[in-house]
Amino acid sequence: MIPRIYIPGDSGALALGAEKVAKAVRAELADRGIEAKIVRNGSRGAYFLEPMVEVATDKGRIAYGPVKPSDVKSLFDSGFLTGGYHKRWLGAPDKIPFLAKQTRLTFARCGVTDPLSLDNYKAHGGLKGLQNAVAMTPADVVSQVTESGLRGRGGAGFPTGIKWKTVLDTTADRKYIVCNADEGDSGTFADRMIMEGDPFVLIEGMTIAGIATGATKGFIYIRSEYPHAVAVMQKAVEIARKAGLLGLNVLGSPNTFDMEVRVGAGAYVCGEETSLLDSLEGKRGQVRPKPPLPAHKGLFGKPTVINNVISLASVPVIMDKGAAFYKDFGMGRSRGTIPIQIAGNVKYPGLYEAAFGMTLGEIVDDIGGGTATGCPVKAVQVGGPLGAYFPRALFDTPFDYEAFAAKDGLIGHAGIVVFDDSADMLKQARFAMEFCSIESCGKCTPCRIGSTRGVEVLDRLAQNIEPEKQIALVTDLCNTMKFGSLCALGGFTPYPVMSALNHFPDDFRPTPVAEAAE
Amino acid sequence: MTMQPASTEIALRTAVIVQELKGLEGPLLPILHGIQEEFGHVPQDALPVIAEALNISKAEVHGVVTFYHDYRRHPAGRHVLKLCQAEACQSMGSDLIAAKLKQLLGIGFHETARDGSVTLEPVYCLGLCACAPSAMLDGEVIGRLNDEKLDEIIAEVRS
Numbered sequence: 267m268i269p270r271i272y273i274p275g276d277s278g279a280l281a282l283g284a285e286k287v288a289k290a291v292r293a294e295l296a297d298r299g300i301e302a303k304i305v306r307n308g309s310r311g312a313y314f315l316e317p318m319v320e321v322a323t324d325k326g327r328i329a330y331g332p333v334k335p336s337d338v339k340s341l342f343d344s345g346f347l348t349g350g351y352h353k354r355w356l357g358a359p360d361k362i363p364f365l366a367k368q369t370r371l372t373f374a375r376c377g378v379t380d381p382l383s384l385d386n387y388k389a390h391g392g393l394k395g396l397q398n399a400v401a402m403t404p405a406d407v408v409s410q411v412t413e414s415g416l417r418g419r420g421g422a423g424f425p426t427g428i429k430w431k432t433v434l435d436t437t438a439d440r441k442y443i444v445c446n447a448d449e450g451d452s453g454t455f456a457d458r459m460i461m462e463g464d465p466f467v468l469i470e471g472m473t474i475a476g477i478a479t480g481a482t483k484g485f486i487y488i489r490s491e492y493p494h495a496v497a498v499m500q501k502a503v504e505i506a507r508k509a510g511l512l513g514l515n516v517l518g519s520p521n522t523f524d525m526e527v528r529v530g531a532g533a534y535v536c537g538e539e540t541s542l543l544d545s546l547e548g549k550r551g552q553v554r555p556k557p558p559l560p561a562h563k564g565l566f567g568k569p570t571v572i573n574n575v576i577s578l579a580s581v582p583v584i585m586d587k588g589a590a591f592y593k594d595f596g597m598g599r600s601r602g603t604i605p606i607q608i609a610g611n612v613k614y615p616g617l618y619e620a621a622f623g624m625t626l627g628e629i630v631d632d633i634g635g636g637t638a639t640g641c642p643v644k645a646v647q648v649g650g651p652l653g654a655y656f657p658r659a660l661f662d663t664p665f666d667y668e669a670f671a672a673k674d675g676l677i678g679h680a681g682i683v684v685f686d687d688s689a690d691m692l693k694q695a696r697f698a699m700e701f702c703s704i705e706s707c708g709k710c711t712p713c714r715i716g717s718t719r720g721v722e723v724l725d726r727l728a729q730n731i732e733p734e735k736q737i738a739l740v741t742d743l744c745n746t747m748k749f750g751s752l753c754a755l756g757g758f759t760p761y762p763v764m765s766a767l768n769h770f771p772d773d774f775r776p777t778p779v780a781e782a783a784e
Numbered sequence: 785m786t787m788q789p790a791s792t793e794i795a796l797r798t799a800v801i802v803q804e805l806k807g808l809e810g811p812l813l814p815i816l817h818g819i820q821e822e823f824g825h826v827p828q829d830a831l832p833v834i835a836e837a838l839n840i841s842k843a844e845v846h847g848v849v850t851f852y853h854d855y856r857r858h859p860a861g862r863h864v865l866k867l868c869q870a871e872a873c874q875s876m877g878s879d880l881i882a883a884k885l886k887q888l889l890g891i892g893f894h895e896t897a898r899d900g901s902v903t904l905e906p907v908y909c910l911g912l913c914a915c916a917p918s919a920m921l922d923g924e925v926i927g928r929l930n931d932e933k934l935d936e937i938i939a940e941v942r943s
Contacts, residue, residue, distance in 0.1 A: 281927030548812030
């Protein structure tokens, strides 16, 4: 058997030098006259160990990391092709604590398989969900998804099954499945990882959605900042089409379903579902008022299921193992697992898939290991640029849609950005307003004008011009934006601003007035 | 400086791209991406050709081109450096990195160096939040930026 070496082709691993490592490995193999197969797998998500190189041995996979190009020669000298010891030796990857403690349902194959091998995908349980779905009635597929308790992983948390049912129950000559892969929230990279590491699971999930709702065409709208994900998805769609997974007779059934990959053009607001639809139609990515719901009148005015990547990628496991299996994980009304993305100033950054219900403190301190700089954690922003900043005092909040909402926050797409004590929360609040003003689509006034006024008010506050007045003004402005904006961009920008103001009031009074002597 | 193609040539090359893609559902964004790839930016002379082929007004095409951050109205430098300025990178000191880069390159965001070597742009998230601060140089991703990596970037864009 020729040795098999896994070197991730994931963007995160590439950003840390995986390509140079691959080049060094190839050169070393050539020098030593060894024949080996190099697989460019996805990342398992432990980015503090990337580039993590693995070899398949007779005792299973053995991982080494983080590997530098300069380590490669000595790795060969240490006999790493048979799992030999080296200073970068990590042992079996599934025994690495960060990975061992996870519950990987959606990300079960990510980092394990060859992303573009359909055989590999099938060998690891792929396509079982779709096979079950084609043998069922559309209504039964929809009820399985509803029963599983799966909620939109893009941030809104709307029950996926209900959305599908609305589309199924709407008659039209044409229906669409749109996958929202415009993952623009800072601190999130789960969509990118699954598209680069296990693209077929997304294709399978979309195809199941098509069969369940009577839609025959799908679009994956990927942001242009993700060129590697675009390339992998395009190749995977091509492979799936050739294999009869997409096209006129899906897996030999009478169902027709095909899809196209589309690339965004750098507008954050297109992550909002209705502006994404306008963008797909070739218009300015402006938000549409609701109603009509996209499920009734979506893409080109036709009934459309629009779901986030992770929502769709979680469907195959539900259809494979059953709604009850999936529903068994989680807490309250948050069922199943959630891929938590731990990012920013943190010692062990990466993707951690687990059942809902862990506390924020466990995630940041125990799994994340605190800050990378070693300084105390000051704040964590949960849910991207529109998510609230949480202080340590709220670290007992369980990771659950309702629990976060009760603390004036949101879990969003489950990205967590950690800040150490050097963070200036007034600056962060100002950035939230500035970002909203840069990315506003301009359709509604509270967002378009409010964000610009917000920056100005916070700038006056930073200059200590009538601070109490500015605080009252920004509070009032946030109230207007929250309740008066058309979509979550203007409507949720108040979350980071107000949470920063409420939880870190000292940062909003930059030059305390010296107390007058008695 | 790169020579600007004449307007008739732009129209001809645009027409080829439009012809190839106009059969798609919602073809405008793919067409504009194709044009930007062909010319390095979206030239003004391309707009009427697109408008006519898609049976929409020139104003509508203009509206779409100007809405999206990606579409350039003018050619970029030989290299394009995108520096992430979003929260995860902020938490790892991207402000400082931006200030250093601007000083080293002698340009600000959205500017191109006088010798046409490089265009510097802010980007709001590259999905590399677990290896912040990050950047993208001509489509290649770079994580955990530090002084050493900045020097490599500078050397690359000046070569």
